[in-house]
Amino acid sequence: MEIEEQIRRWRLILGKESEKRFSDMTNYSLTQEQDLMDQALASIYNRTELGGFGSQGAGRGPSNPQISRWLGDVRTLFDKELVTVIQNDAVTRCGLKQLLFEPELLENMEPDVSLASTILMLKDQIPKRSKESVREFIKKIVEEINKLLEQDIRRAVTAAVNKKKHSPIPSASAMDYKMTISRNLKHYNPDLKTIVPEHFYFFDRTSTTAANKWTIILDIDQSGSMGESVIYSSIISCILASMASVKTRIVAFDTNIVDLTEKSDDPVDLLFGFQLGGGTDINKSVAYCEQFIENPSKTLFFLISDLEEGGNRAALLRRMEEMKASGVTVVSLLALADGGKPYYDTQMAQKLAGLGIPCFACSPQLLPELLEKALKGQDLSDFDKNKKK
DSSP states (O other): OOHHHHHHHHHHHHHHHGHHHHHHHOOOOHHHHHHHHHHHHHHHHOSSSSOOGOOOOOOSSSSSOOHHHHHHHHHHHHHHHHHHHHHHHHHHSSHHHHHHHHHHHHHHHHHHHHHHHHHHHHGGOOOHHHHHHHHHHHHHHHHHHHHHHHHHHHHHHHHHHEEEEEEEEOOOBBBBHHHHHTTTTEEETTTTEEEEESOOEEEOOOOOOOOOEEEEEEEEEOOOGGGGHHHHHHHHHHHHHHOHHHTEEEEEEESEEOOGGGGGOOOHHHHTOOOOSSSSOOHHHHHHHGGGSGGGEEEEEEEOOOOOOSOOHHHHHHHHHHHHHTOOEEEEEEEETTTTTTEEEHHHHHHHTTTTTOOEEGGGHHHHHHHHHHHTTOOTHHHHHHHHO
C-alpha cells in the first residue's frame, strides 16, 4: 500500500482534527469518496461534539446531513460488516437508541414523515418489544397521508379512465362531479347558499374491460435519499392497486430488484417491504419493468428516483427513450427529501427532459391532477412550471 493511501486511511480514522499534522507530513488530499466517508463518520464520531447530527461535521461538504440520507450514504460507502457497527454507534450516540428502545416515546409523538423514513431505515435494529409501537407509529403516518390523497386519486383516475360512459348505479368514488354540478346549477338554493342536486351522475366503472385497462407501473428507488418519497409512493401505490379500473405494478430497487405488488393490500406491510439504503441501478430496474408493458398506449410508467444512477447511464437513457417511443406514457418523479425539497442528479434530469420525458418534483397533493392528465393523454411538459406560477 502506498504511503499516501495509508495516510488517507489514518486521517479517516483519526478525524478532521488530525488533518493539519498529516498535511505537514505530506501533500495529501482525500478522494471524493473518502471525503464522503469522512463526513458520514464525523456525524457520529466528531471528537469535539458527540452527536454530529446536531453539530458541525468534519469534511469539506455540507454539514449536518439529514439523517435518513446519511444512513443511505453509510450503506453505499462501507462494507456490510462496517455498516452494522456504524449504525449501532449512531443509535447509541445520537439519541436514536432511546427512540427505538422505549416504545412509549413513539406512542406520544406526532406523526412525522421524516422521522418515519429514518425509523424504516433502522427497522432491522428495532427490538421485539418495540416493533408493535413502531408499526403503530408508521400506521398513523399512513392514515394521515391516505386521508389527504385517497379521494382525490380515486376521483382523478375514475374521471380519466371512465370519462365517457355513465351508470345509473350510485357510487361516491365514481361520481362525475363536473356533470353533476353543471346539470344542477339551476337548482341553486339562495337560502342555503348551495346547490341542491335533483340528479347525480356517476361514471360506469365496469366499462373498462381487461383488454383496454390502463397499467400503471411505479418503479421506486429505495436508495438512501428516498425515505420520504418511498412513504408517499407506497401509499399512492396501494390506493391505485385497490382500484379495479387499472392494473398496478409496484417495483422497488437499489442495486437489486424487489417486486412488491403482492404487498399492496396493506400500505404498512408494503413500507416494511422496502430496504432503504444502498446503491442504485435504475437501468436494471427499468429493464425488469418492461415485461409488464402489454399495451404501450395504455401504460403509464412512473420512475420515482433521485436519478443518481450507479449502473449504465447511457443504457438507461436509451431504454427510457425506447419506452417512450413505443407509446408508453413515461414520467420521472424526482426524489423529495428534507421536508419536501427536491433532491436529484440535475444532469440526468436534464437529459431525460431532453428526450421529451417529463421530469420534475411533484408534491403528493398535485399527484391526483398529474395522474388524471397523464391518463387522459394530455401534455405534461409544462405541468411543473404551471404549478410554480
